[in-house]
Amino acid sequence: MLNKNLLKAAIVKAGTTQEKLAENIGISPNTLSSRMTGASCFDTDEIDKICEALCIVNNSEKADIFLASPSQFWENKNGNTKQTAESEAI
Numbered sequence: 001m002l003n004k005n006l007l008k009a010a011i012v013k014a015g016t017t018q019e020k021l022a023e024n025i026g027i028s029p030n031t032l033s034s035r036m037t038g039a040s041c042f043d044t045d046e047i048d049k050i051c052e053a054l055c056i057v058n059n060s061e062k063a064d065i066f067l068a069s070p071s072q073f074w075e076n077k078n079g080n081t082k083q084t085a086e087s088e089a090i
Contacts, residue, residue, distance in 0.1 A: 003068035004036050007050075010065065014054040025049035042066065 011021055022032040025046060035042050042050070047066050056062055 001068045002036065002038065002042070003065050004038075006065045006068075007036060010054045010056060010061075016054070021050065021053055024053045 011018060016024075018032055018036070019029045022029045025032075026049070027035075027046065031040075034040050035046070047062075051057070051062055056065070
């Protein structure tokens with residue numbers, strides 16, 4: 001799960017904009033926006049291109065941005081919220 005706030009901070013730190021980043025990695029600004037809001041997911045090629053464009057080389061930073069912990073709860077197709085097995089063990 002993406003940590004949108006860390007990605008936004010990395011974009012600012014790199015001195016660029018979401019629009020310029022989208023152009024740089026070969027996707028539309030709307031596609032980048034939908035990926036950042038969680039409507040769809042980045043693929044591994046896009047993640048590699050983003051990291052290159054934003055000069056993110058530290059694997060820990062990459063993981064913090066692109067592998068943020070998911071919620072301890074998930075919603076099934078019926079709209080019922082359940083606790084994940086991982087959070088039950090805590």
